Amino acid sequence: MAVRIYSLAKELAVDSKELVDICTRAGVTGKGSALASLSDDEVAKVKDFLSNKPSGAAPSGGGGGSTPKAPPAMERPSRPDSKTGRMRVIVPKKADPKPPADPAPEAPAETPDAAVAADASEPPATPAPAEAPQPTPAGEAAEAKPTEPQSSEAKPAGEDAGGSEAAESSTEERSDLSRPGPLAGMVRREDYMTPGGGSGRMPVVGGGGGGGGQGAKTPRKQGDAPKPRPVVKLAAMPTAAPAAPKKTAKEEGGPAQKPDMKLPAEVLTGGKIGAKPLAAHLKRAERTLEAEKIRSRTDETGGRGRGTAAGGAAARDPNKPMLGGREQRQLSRNRSGGSSRMPRRSFRTRRKRTGINTAAPRKGRITVQLPCTVKELSESAGVPAAQILRILMAEGVMTTITAQIDPELTEFIAAELDLDVDFAQPETLEDRVLTALEDREDPAEDLVARAPVITFLGHVDHGKTSLLDKLIGIDVAGGESGGITQHIRAYQIDKDNKPIAFVDTPGHAAFTEMRARGANVTDIAVIVVAADDGVMPQTEEAISHAKAADVPIVVALNKCDLPGVDINRAMQGLAANDLLPSEWGGEVEVIKTSAMTGEGLDDLLDTLLTVAELHEYTANPNRPAIGACLESQQDSDRGVVTKVMVTNGTLRVGDIIVCGDAYGRVKAMYDPLDPKKRLTEALPSTPVNLTGLDTAPGAGERMYVLDDISQAREIAEARAHAERSDFLGATGYQQVTLENLFDRLEGAEEVQTLNLIIRADVRGSIEAIEKELEKLDHPEVRLRILQKGVGGITEGDIVLAEASDAIVIAFNVVPDDKARARASEVGVQIRRYGVIYKITDELRSAMEGMLKPEQREVELGRVLVQLVFKISRIGSIAGCRVLQGVVSRDARVRVIRDNTIIGDYAVDTLRREKDDAKEVREGYECGIKLAGFNDIKEGDLFEAYKIEEIGRSFDD
Numbered sequence: 001m002a003v004r005i006y007s008l009a010k011e012l013a014v015d016s017k018e019l020v021d022i023c024t025r026a027g028v029t030g031k032g033s034a035l036a037s038l039s040d041d042e043v044a045k046v047k048d049f050l051s052n053k054p055s056g057a058a059p060s061g062g063g064g065g066s067t068p069k070a071p072p073a074m075e076r077p078s079r080p081d082s083k084t085g086r087m088r089v090i091v092p093k094k095a096d097p098k099p100p101a102d103p104a105p106e107a108p109a110e111t112p113d114a115a116v117a118a119d120a121s122e123p124p125a126t127p128a129p130a131e132a133p134q135p136t137p138a139g140e141a142a143e144a145k146p147t148e149p150q151s152s153e154a155k156p157a158g159e160d161a162g163g164s165e166a167a168e169s170s171t172e173e174r175s176d177l178s179r180p181g182p183l184a185g186m187v188r189r190e191d192y193m194t195p196g197g198g199s200g201r202m203p204v205v206g207g208g209g210g211g212g213g214q215g216a217k218t219p220r221k222q223g224d225a226p227k228p229r230p231v232v233k234l235a236a237m238p239t240a241a242p243a244a245p246k247k248t249a250k251e252e253g254g255p256a257q258k259p260d261m262k263l264p265a266e267v268l269t270g271g272k273i274g275a276k277p278l279a280a281h282l283k284r285a286e287r288t289l290e291a292e293k294i295r296s297r298t299d300e301t302g303g304r305g306r307g308t309a310a311g312g313a314a315a316r317d318p319n320k321p322m323l324g325g326r327e328q329r330q331l332s333r334n335r336s337g338g339s340s341r342m343p344r345r346s347f348r349t350r351r352k353r354t355g356i357n358t359a360a361p362r363k364g365r366i367t368v369q370l371p372c373t374v375k376e377l378s379e380s381a382g383v384p385a386a387q388i389l390r391i392l393m394a395e396g397v398m399t400t401i402t403a404q405i406d407p408e409l410t411e412f413i414a415a416e417l418d419l420d421v422d423f424a425q426p427e428t429l430e431d432r433v434l435t436a437l438e439d440r441e442d443p444a445e446d447l448v449a450r451a452p453v454i455t456f457l458g459h460v461d462h463g464k465t466s467l468l469d470k471l472i473g474i475d476v477a478g479g480e481s482g483g484i485t486q487h488i489r490a491y492q493i494d495k496d497n498k499p500i501a502f503v504d505t506p507g508h509a510a511f512t513e514m515r516a517r518g519a520n521v522t523d524i525a526v527i528v529v530a531a532d533d534g535v536m537p538q539t540e541e542a543i544s545h546a547k548a549a550d551v552p553i554v555v556a557l558n559k560c561d562l563p564g565v566d567i568n569r570a571m572q573g574l575a576a577n578d579l580l581p582s583e584w585g586g587e588v589e590v591i592k593t594s595a596m597t598g599e600g601l602d603d604l605l606d607t608l609l610t611v612a613e614l615h616e617y618t619a620n621p622n623r624p625a626i627g628a629c630l631e632s633q634q635d636s637d638r639g640v641v642t643k644v645m646v647t648n649g650t651l652r653v654g655d656i657i658v659c660g661d662a663y664g665r666v667k668a669m670y671d672p673l674d675p676k677k678r679l680t681e682a683l684p685s686t687p688v689n690l691t692g693l694d695t696a697p698g699a700g701e702r703m704y705v706l707d708d709i710s711q712a713r714e715i716a717e718a719r720a721h722a723e724r725s726d727f728l729g730a731t732g733y734q735q736v737t738l739e740n741l742f743d744r745l746e747g748a749e750e751v752q753t754l755n756l757i758i759r760a761d762v763r764g765s766i767e768a769i770e771k772e773l774e775k776l777d778h779p780e781v782r783l784r785i786l787q788k789g790v791g792g793i794t795e796g797d798i799v800l801a802e803a804s805d806a807i808v809i810a811f812n813v814v815p816d817d818k819a820r821a822r823a824s825e826v827g828v829q830i831r832r833y834g835v836i837y838k839i840t841d842e843l844r845s846a847m848e849g850m851l852k853p854e855q856r857e858v859e860l861g862r863v864l865v866q867l868v869f870k871i872s873r874i875g876s877i878a879g880c881r882v883l884q885g886v887v888s889r890d891a892r893v894r895v896i897r898d899n900t901i902i903g904d905y906a907v908d909t910l911r912r913e914k915d916d917a918k919e920v921r922e923g924y925e926c927g928i929k930l931a932g933f934n935d936i937k938e939g940d941l942f943e944a945y946k947i948e949e950i951g952r953s954f955d956d
């Protein structure tokens with residue numbers, strides 16, 4: 001029976017990486033990874049080799065020292081990190097390294113870790129196929145080695161092996177990561193932490209990737225013979241080892257990054273309806289600065305004292321720059337010691353009346369809590385509230401002492417009072433409750449093993465859904481609209497009594513966001529690559545997501561059943577994306593699969609389970625659940641159905657939950673694989689469809705179980721309120737002010753707006769549609785989403801659409817009867833779709849139709865005036881001959897006399913002999929009367945042309 005090297009290593013109590021090495025030395029070739037299987041014969045061969053091996057040749061972790069080394073004992077120290085619940089800690093205990101008194105010349109003394117690290121950067125023992133490219137990362141790593149030695153390398157071996165604390169410390173722990181082989185993956189959580197204590201990256205399975213990065217940079221001592229040892233064959237880890245020498249982005253092949261986000265031009269110009277024009281802010285800031293400058297100039301000339309004669313004179317100085325009313329008022333106030341409309345005397349009188357000012361002394365910098373009232377500001381600033389009210393009055397703002405003032409106005413008042421202001425946001429209930437839940441530490445004794453969550457990612461149509469269908473024995477792919485996965489799916493299955501949770505993500509580019517979320521709940525990412533297509537743009541994107549999520553990567557090279565597929569090309573694509581296949585001596589398990597024939601599926605499952613076993617994922621079922629919403633939709637029978645992945649704790653029916661801006665009690669839970677199967681509880685890593693939330697939360701929202709329904713309601717409502725404010729701000733629902741009215745009037749001619757109301761089955765679809773619609777950006781036509789929501793179209797939508805000339809987009813939903821009737825009555829268009837790209841295609845055409853057509857002049861011909869007939873009450877008729885081309889009834893003519901254009905007129909009548917003619921061709925005579933021009937002379941030349949309107953597209 002085939003045995004994995006990793007298992008045999010356990011049995012023989014040796015490091016699995018060493019065993020890989022031993023296999024090579026024992027003549028069992030092609031086993032480059034701890035995940036490789038050994039046949040019975042091969043096992044026997046390896047065991048023979050081990051038993052016959054002289055003691056001096058004992059495996060030594062790459063050090064190859066002459067001292068035989070005890071097999072590393074397994075230590076099971078602390079329990080996994082309860083916060084993440086991700087790791088069960090198993091650390092290969094280091095054999096006490098004795099300082100080699102006389103190191104063998106071919107294996108100079110170096111720290112075991114250094115040796116391992118050096119190994120990791122060496123070329124693989126198993127040569128890559130002839131046509132395969134030289135594995136770039138390894139090559140690069142080898143080149144980079146001598147440049148930036150690590151501090152630990154600088155130490156003499158003896159010192160390092162002296163068993164000092166330092167030798168056991170971070171350097172070694174980090175080096176563990178570079179140690180290839182699955183056991184290297186069993187490191188403490190601290191191993192993944194940066195020195196600063198920040199959360200580090202998850203290790204690559206086997207530690208090959210990131211470790212490779214580190215190891216690759218570890219300098220090898222002069223004279224070190226490169227060891228023909230295969231490197232680990234598991235997923236690449238993002239380079240995050242704390243002490244790793246810094247690489248440039250280029251060396252790293254570019255870090256996985258979110259797409260570059262730039263401020264759109266409309267934000268800067270304020271062109272986007274609803275967006276607060278940044279330009280307006282800038283303008284205002286400029287004006288304030290200008291006013292400040294002038295004020296300080298005035299202060300210099302007139303002294304700091306306000307209301308001095310000099311100041312007053314300065315205010316009337318015609319040489320001073322002209323200011324707007326507001327700034328001018330500010331200035332005059334400053335100079336006259338108060339509002340220009342309020343005589344100084346009145347202050348004195350009032351002061352007398354109020355007696356001693358009991359207000360606190362003025363401060364230079366104040367902090368106010370938001371939202372802030374006039375009274376609160378006066379208390380913080382230590383000025384009478386009346387003074388603030390006067391400032392506001394001078395600006396035309398009539399308000400009361402208890403009225404709330406927005407931050408902008410607060411800043412303005414503070415500036416008027418010569419104060420700097422800081423805003424403090426009050427701690428919200430959400431901050432208090434949910435942060436506490438997130439930060440809660442799980443006691444080590446409560447942690448138990450949980451199913452790994454495996455996400456399928458990859459380019460559209462590469463077979464993610466088909467593979468998953470085959471793995472779990474259902475057919476989802478067949479029923480997909482347009483053949484494209486539009487929703488995230490999650491299932492849990494048992495393989496040999498071991499539970500595995502799967503997440504299938506849509507592959508279409510529009511679902512980038514959802515995919516990112518899919519990767520966020522993921523323990524292991526399976527990148528599905530169709531062998532016939534190879535690595536495509538969305539494959540690269542998926543790889544970035546998986547790397548950004550710091551999860552081990554396994555590649556399923558799918559559609560291998562197709563004839564003539566070029567496996568090598570696909571492998572090259574993977575290697576180019578830092579996923580060097582294990583077959584080529586790399587770290588990534590690439591399993592050749594076919595969702596059609598089922599080829600490789602067992603192998604894929606085995607590999608996934610082995611990877612999961614290596615990581616020992618744990619969670620605490622004895623705590624209130626935390627999870628993530630993968631998807632939610634409005635179901636006509638069951639209300640809001642939310643697909644949730646429980647990431648920690650246990651979720652039970654009756655639990656009070658909050659998820660995004662939704663809250664409620666879990667009414668029922670269903671198995672996603674069998675929507676009729678009710679569940680009473682869901683353990684960690686279990687996906688469930690639950691009902692009971694009041695509204696559909698957004699995909700990717702975190703879900704928490706709370707004790708108190710009123711807290712849940714408060715948090716959800718606060719979030720909904722904030723979201724609504726953002727939405728209103730972003731969609732043009734703003735009060736008409738003079739400023740924005742002018743903006744609108746100015747832009748009215750150039751920019752046309754297509755208003756939309758979007759209704760979809762799930763929130764994720766709305767997000768995806770919005771994302772796609774963002775691409776339909778044109779300076780002359782814009783889309784404005786007036787309303788969006790989950791569920792069927794209601795009468796309210798139609799009323800809004802009617803009032804705003806909007807089109808209603810229905811994605812996988814239908815209008816109710818009232819809405820249908822109203823829509824046909826008032827002529828509102830409801831466009832129904834099942835596939836997102838069809839929405840964008842149609843809207844694009846509609847928007848292109850709204851673009852002003854391009855006008856193009858087409859030359860028709862030239863006509864010579866031979867005779868002019870003047871007819872009373874009709875005017876002049878030119879008797880002409882068409883010299884070239886044609887002249888037509890709908891043409892315009894330019895009248896040319898003495899080589900000068902003297903006018904441009906439309907043809908009024910065109911006659912051929914006595915009949916009206918549509919057009920007269922070259923060589924023929926005709927009579928032409930021009931509209932509005934009678935001063936025609938013999939010898940005039942008419943240049944006939946017409947204007948053609950040509951429809952434009954976004955690509956023009």
Ligand SMILES: Nc1nc2c(ncn2[C@@H]2O[C@H](COP(=O)(O)OP(=O)(O)OP(=O)(O)O)[C@@H](O)[C@H]2O)c(=O)[nH]1
Nearest residue numbers: 461462463464465466484485506507559594595596
């Ligand atoms: N020959 C062959 N065809 C396959 C294989 N796997 C999937 N297909 C076909 O490829 C097409 C796309 O498969 P899907 O499973 O929908 O691909 P997907 O990656 O889930 O695509 P999205 O849902 O759009 O993300 C379907 O027509 C499948 O029948 C395979 O292994 N071999």
